[in-house]
Amino acid sequence: MKHHPQPPLPFTTDSQLSVIARTYGTPLFVHSEESYLRYGREALDIPNAFGLAVRYAMKSNPHSAILKIFDRLGIHIDASSSYEVRRALAAGIAPGKIMLTGQETLQPQHVGELVEKGVIYCCTSLTQLKIYCELFAGSGQGVSIRVNPGLGSGHNNRTNTAGPAASFGIWRDYVPQAIEIASGHGLKITRIHTHVGSGSDWKIWEKAASMTLGIVQEFPDVTIVNLGGGYKIDRMDPEKSIDLQSVFSIIKRDFETFARETGRELYLEIEPGTYLSANSSLLLASVNDLVDTGAHGYRFIKTDASMTELLRPMTYGAQHPIRLLGKSGDTLRNYVVVGCCCESGDIFTVKEGDPETVDTVELPEADIGDTLAIMGAGAYGIAMSAKNYNSRPICAEAMIRSDGSHVLISRRQKLEELWAREFPV
């Protein structure tokens, strides 16, 4: 993956970002309301045969300001834990707009409380399904289940969200048992959830959708099909991102064919996270130091950000475009851009998919005090970072509103908050 020198900013300008960096300090995430709205509208606009709900996978960035932007657009919530459900409720999201599809098996009374509030509970294992069906036996309450359809790009690769090496969902062979559990409690399975994390290849998406519809054949009462998330945004090369219009044109056709053959008009749900949030936020970092390891070594830009703000490069070898603000690209140098943690892996420029190997990025000649924008940081940025490592307080976040003004949406953590939960021995 080639880093382009001085990639363009996805929203705002060098000069506005410089003002924002001076106003709130760095490291700082800067979000764009307009960008969230744009991606949200794109997702709501996808072709569909018989209706669509878009659920924002809030694990990608659970800030209440972002939840509310999507809520105002009519986007619902995909919660991955009971904690996320409570966080969305606290942000003012209506319970009926939240669906929990989580790995935790909750205590029955907690499932009951959520469902009685109106939250939709999607059962991701036979254990969860039994708990749910026992709670609501004979009640007429619909049942949602997540199925692992068995599709995966490898047998034991961790990036699979489906297939034999994934623990998510009820394994396809156990579908008859799932039906038996529901019907044994006088309940009907009305929603099937699959999530195969299929990237940007429309052929894989077509296969995933047709597999899912094949599974739906076995569930006569299903009216809603949730295809989960995994709509790939290529942060480095937007042209390689998923073309939602094309992919969902194909899926729409499949749904129409299914309706002709079965008389069943299925409602579609999708759960994008990265697609909605990745390019709507960037991380501002200051150039804190410049060092090198001699003629045969590397030049390093040391930043005041780190794996405590953005862990994806270190964990997944993820690529993020990096721009040095306010500098011309006439003279370029190769730099390794590193974080400020005392951790050898705290590097922002690693080989794609190979976080063990240092890579460089071409940037204009940097000076201490310059500001870098590390882009594509909106999804699984602050949400998944190694917070408080090296006792670093969690950074602040700002939002550029649609009217062009900016505002702080999260204050920087106070240092003493790091040990506020400690007791003396």
Next chain:
Amino acid sequence: MKHHPQPPLPFTTDSQLSVIARTYGTPLFVHSEESYLRYGREALDIPNAFGLAVRYAMKSNPHSAILKIFDRLGIHIDASSSYEVRRALAAGIAPGKIMLTGQETLQPQHVGELVEKGVIYCCTSLTQLKIYCELFAGSGQGVSIRVNPGLGSGHNNRTNTAGPAASFGIWRDYVPQAIEIASGHGLKITRIHTHVGSGSDWKIWEKAASMTLGIVQEFPDVTIVNLGGGYKIDRMDPEKSIDLQSVFSIIKRDFETFARETGRELYLEIEPGTYLSANSSLLLASVNDLVDTGAHGYRFIKTDASMTELLRPMTYGAQHPIRLLGKSGDTLRNYVVVGCCCESGDIFTVKEGDPETVDTVELPEADIGDTLAIMGAGAYGIAMSAKNYNSRPICAEAMIRSDGSHVLISRRQKLEELWAREFPV
């Protein structure tokens, strides 16, 4: 790396851990005061020629209870950031016992404040050195510098803390410039810090020590040599752990030879983190669900812990012994042990050094509600975890005191604390 079925607990018993799990809930870190004391005493007991200071690398686990245990033993502090310095001071550590060797270049006034308090400041770059020397020009204040001696096991591997792909320390070719900066301000360099992260191989340690002494030759005023950390603990196979006695017998001999040849008796400092803390804490997790992917797939234990407590397997392919409490090892099964985050990489059993690939561990037949001990979690466990991902509150921590009693040392984070720093847009 073969996981041994039902590995022994490093401290405590199945039944005490079961009581602790019931008392405080899971996920929970359980620390052992006695184990910290044992490793601390071992470190203080290493052979040395002309005196020794042991500094605990507090980034591995900065809890005040642990800092105080080591402080009472006479172990000093290695701080990796100014935040860690303030945290150690807040825990009651005397400033003179704290040395900051950090990647951040602080503002001159902050360097001044720390040094005037009595904190030792080790300059890790020429920029930091200039700031320090300008502040203390002609004052008689000693100067500490970290040097990158150029030793590393590969050219561009991120696990290096030294060598051309590491940004830590002043590159060896720039030693003359460092000397010039100090002498130009009427100051003497009195402490050399190197950290080559050398693992358990005594030959590499010998080479690292002799390289460091070679560098010290160039600094006539150096009286203290700090060899940093990197003393490898093998969590799976303790017999492969570093033998501190043997390694430091060799280094002691080198220091003695150096003294005979130069008349200079060098004081030794070391900065263990993992060595002091890795095996002194374990993570308790409950079996939350059991799922499988059919006859040709895997059996999974889903736990109520996750990458939000222990990130090392997912990031580094790190191996941690796992024991199912209170179960006999008569009938064993192969399990993939996974976390409860909606993240495909949230797996505790990955191939060694290859976090992309799922692995299994042999355990007794598990039941929902059983408790697992994930061992060797004391270093870079809670300290480096992906806190708050999936909006999970930070877990609680307990300590088994030397008298056998147990006490909560960190309460579980309250959910609403996760969004307490947020402002409405």
